[in-house]
Amino acid sequence: MLVSPSLLSADFGNLERDVKMINATDATYIHIDIMDGVFVPNISFGFPVLKYIKKAAEKPLDVHLMIVEPQKFINEVKAMGAEIMTVHYEACLHLDRVIHQIKDMGMKAGVSLNPSTPVSLLKNIIGDIDVVLLMSVNPGFGAQKFIPYTLDKVRELRALIDSTGSKAIIEIDGGVNADTGKLLAEAGCDMLVAGNYVFSAANPAEAVRTLIEL
Ligand code: DX5
Ligand code: ZN
Numbered sequence: 263m264l265v266s267p268s269l270l271s272a273d274f275g276n277l278e279r280d281v282k283m284i285n286a287t288d289a290t291y292i293h294i295d296i297m298d299g300v301f302v303p304n305i306s307f308g309f310p311v312l313k314y315i316k317k318a319a320e321k322p323l324d325v326h327l328m329i330v331e332p333q334k335f336i337n338e339v340k341a342m343g344a345e346i347m348t349v350h351y352e353a354c355l356h357l358d359r360v361i362h363q364i365k366d367m368g369m370k371a372g373v374s375l376n377p378s379t380p381v382s383l384l385k386n387i388i389g390d391i392d393v394v395l396l397m398s399v400n401p402g403f404g405a406q407k408f409i410p411y412t413l414d415k416v417r418e419l420r421a422l423i424d425s426t427g428s429k430a431i432i433e434i435d436g437g438v439n440a441d442t443g444k445l446l447a448e449a450g451c452d453m454l455v456a457g458n459y460v461f462s463a464a465n466p467a468e469a470v471r472t473l474i475e476l
Contacts, residue, residue, distance in 0.1 A: 263443070263447055263451075263452070263453070263454055263473055263474050263475070263476045264290040264291070264431070264433075264452055264453035264454070264474075265288075265289045265290055265291075265453070265454050265456065265470050265473045265474050266289065266290060266291035266292065266293040266324045266433070266453060266454070266455045266456075267284050267287070267289050267292060267293060267455075267456055267457070267460045267461070267466075267470060268293040268294075268295060268404065268435070268455050268456065268457035268460075269281070269284075269292060269293065269294055269295070269315065269457075270293075270295045270306060270404045270457050271404045271405070271457035271458050271460070271461035271462070272461060273461075274307075277311075277314065277315065277318075278314065278318045280461070281315055281318040281319050282318060283466060284319075284321065284460075284466075285318075285319065285320040285321060286467065287466060287467040287470040287471075288467070288470055288471060288474055289321060289470050290321070290322075290453070291321055291322050291323065291324035291345070291346070291453075292315075292319050292321045292322075292323055292324065293324045293326060293435070293455045293457075294312065294315065294323055294324065294325045294326065294344075295326050295328060296308070296312075296325065296326065296327050296328065296329060297328045297329065297401075297402065298328070298329035298330060300329070300330050301328050301329050301330045301350065301352075301353055301401075302328045302401045302402035303402050304402040304403055309335075309338050309342065312342045313342065315342075316342045316343050322344075322345035322346075323342065323343060323344045323345060323346070324344075324345065324346045324348070324372075324433075324455075325339050325342070325344040325346065325347050325348065326348045326372070326374065326395065326435065326455075327339070327347070327348060327349050327350070327353075328350060328353075328374075328401045328402065329353065330353050331353065332349040332350070332353055332354065332360065333349075333354070333356075333359075333360045333363060336360075336363055336364060336367055337367075339369070340367045340368070340369060344369055345369065345370060346369065346370040346371075346372050346392070346393055347364045347367075347369045347370070347371065347372060348371075348372025348373065348374050348393060348395050348433075349364070349371075349372070349373060349374065350373075350374045350375075350376070350401075351373055351374065351375050351376075351379055351383060351384075352375075352376055352379060357373065357387065358387060358390070361373065361387070361390050361391060362390070365390075365392075370392035370393055371390070371391055371392050371393070372391070372392060372393035372394070372395050372433070373387075373391050373393070373394055373395070374394075374395035374396070374397060374401075374435070375394070375395070375396055375397060375415075376397050376400065376401065377397050377398065377399070377400060377409050377411070377412065380415075381396075381415050381418045381419045381422060382418075382422075384419075384422065385422065388422055388423060388426055388428040388430060389426060389427075389428050391428070391430045392429070392430060392431070393430060393431050393433050393453075394419060394423075394430050394431070394432055394433065395433040395434075395435055395455075396412055396415050396416065396419065396432065396433070396434050396435070396451075397412075397435055397436055398412040398434050398435060398436040398437050398438070398442070398446075399435075399436030399437050401435075401436070404457040404458050405457065405458040405462075406436060406437055407437050408436065408437030408438070408439075408442040409436070409437070412434065412446075413445055413446065413449045416432060416434065416446060416449035416450055416451050417449050417450060419432055419450075420432065420449065420450030420451075431452040431453055432450065432451045432452050432453070433451070433452065433453040433454070433455060434446050434451050434453070434454055434455065435455040436455070438454045438455060438456045438459055438473070439456070439459040440459075440472050440473070440476075443456075443472075443473050443476045444476055446476075447476040454473050454476075456469070456470075456473060459473075
């Protein structure tokens with residue numbers, strides 16, 4: 263299992279320390295949640311802060327934009343060295359164009375679906391997507407409860423990917439812990455985002471390992 267710890271649960275007064283702490287784990291990526299107070303009812307951090315995260319990070323960055331009109335920030339996300347740039351399906355009027363703009367900039371294109379958005383909407387575009395990020399909570403906050411019907415969505419998405427020969431990986435975000443992670447692994451997901459589960463653990467590196475081994 264690939265694991266992407268979410269910095270949203272870090273101690274923002276000690277961001278550099280917490281980024282270095284994740285550097286020292288076996289995590290695959292560092293997950294960065296950008297919010298605008300419009301697409302989601304919360305605001306996290308913006309590009310001036312991310313400049314310092316980039317400096318400290320030794321893992322590739324997995325950037326999740328929970329903002330309206332994410333296409334306006336493709337250059338900024340590229341400049342922070344993101345490997346994956348994920349936009350929300352619900353925030354893009356012209357998703358096909360945005361996906362290709364992200365890929366043209368040399369990044370992996372991720373598309374996220376809110377819990378209530380059906381997987382079937384990706385049917386025609388799945389071959390062009392590198393990462394599908396299924397939200398398993400309503401986006402905006404860490405430490406929320408996992409929504410169980412996500413498991414059906416993972417199975418449906420797995421079948422869509424396998425039947426079309428798409429290379430997309432399935433990433434799940436929200437309420438992930440060892441228990442929900444196990445169910446998600448069985449349902450066919452490839453990558454887990456974890457905020458609260460990693461950062462509130464007595465031993466975060468061990469929490470990351472637990473998820474990797476699922
Ligand atoms: C929520 C964010 C998540 C969040 C997950 O809107 O997209 O990445 O940090 O946090 P946990 O793992 O605590 O549910
Ligand atoms: Zn996220």
